[in-house]
Amino acid sequence: MSLLRRRFFWVHLLVLSSCGIKAQQSAPKFRVIAFFTGKNDKAHVSFVGEAVRWFPEVAKENNFAFDTTSNWSNMNASYLARYQVVVFLDTRPEKPEQREAFQKYMDNGGAWMGFHFAAFALTSSMYPQDWHWYHDTFLGSGQYKSNTWRPTSAILRVENRRHPATKQLPVTFQSSPNEWYCWEKDLKANKDIDVLLSIDPASFPLGTGPKVHEIxxxxxxxxxxxxxxYKMIYLNMGHNDIDYENKTNKELSFTLVNKVQNTIITEGLLWLGNTGK
Incomplete structure (x- = not known):
């Protein structure tokens, strides 16, 4: 082989190797699909807007793919098969066939992350408790019982420091402002539920009212x-503060500006993606 041909061979080999390395680096570790409705309550819509801006940056930093859809008819077996993690940013699927598809996805090893309103269910509301598997078995919380008002920051305590989503968190930390939910069922008494974060007593009184039960x-x-x-994690965060009182609807707070709190979202998502289907 002539010197010129040998040089061409090695240059060609280096180019092919470089392309292979770049291809490996660019291939996402896993794929995430986030479902949202983005219509109910401006505080929830504000959070969805935050999330669809914030998650792509996190995906880029951690080499996973992040897609969004507001079309809940995509909650079907063929569509979900493309993704290792499903996220509910605000609501839940309502049609029987969508619910069945999601349950099968989770039963077959899929992974899920849900925020705030995704767990809401109240029989006398637009979102009744008419999905036993999701609210009672999967989430374990049952119906929504009450909430704090106004959205306020809380001191959160890490209950399980061994979990991959919480290992990098301090024992306690200050959250972003949020409307905090209370649930019908005692999650601590449920052997299937592993509580990762709870409200630290140092937060009390939590909420400003004006109604007494909102504090x-x-x-x-x-x-x-x-x-x-299941491979799942639920986070009650996801309700920004909105100026309803003065009817300006101005955003007064944001959820995803808190770097410490964001850690559990990022690490939780990486845990779900790396142990997904």
Whole structure:
């Protein structure tokens, strides 16, 4: 082989190797699809707007793919098969065939992350408790019971420091402002539920009212948890503060500007993606 041909051979080989390395680096570790409705309550719509801007940046930094859809008819087996993680940013699927597809996805090893309103169910509302598997078995929380008002920051306590989503968190930290939910069922008493974060007593009184029941003065309130039988994590965060009182609808707070709090979202998502289908 002549010197010129040998040089061409090695240059060609280096180019092919370089292309192979770049291809490996660019291939996402896993794929995430985030479902949202983005219509109910400006506070939830504000969070969805934040999320669809924030998650692509996190995806880029951590080499996973992030897509969004507001078309809940995409909740079907063929569409979900493209993704290792499903995210509910605000609501839940409502049609029987969509619910069946999601349950099968989770039963077959899929992974899920849900925020705030995704767990809401109240029989006398537009979102009744008419999905036993999701609210009672999967989430374990049952119906929504009450909430704090106005959206206020809380001190959150890490309940399980061994979980991959919480390992990098301090024992306690200050959250972003949020409307905190209380649930019908006692999650701490459920053997299938692993509570990761709860409201620290140092937060009390939590909420400003004006109604008395909107201010929590004591009690145990889980805010982030997993179900040991599924690859899932629920976070009660996701309700920004909006100026409803003065009717300006101005955004007064944001959820995803808190770097410490964001850690559990990022690490939780990486945990779900790396152990997905």
């Amino acid at each position: 929590w003065r004591s009690g145990y309130y889980p805010v982030v948890w997993t179900n040991k039988n």
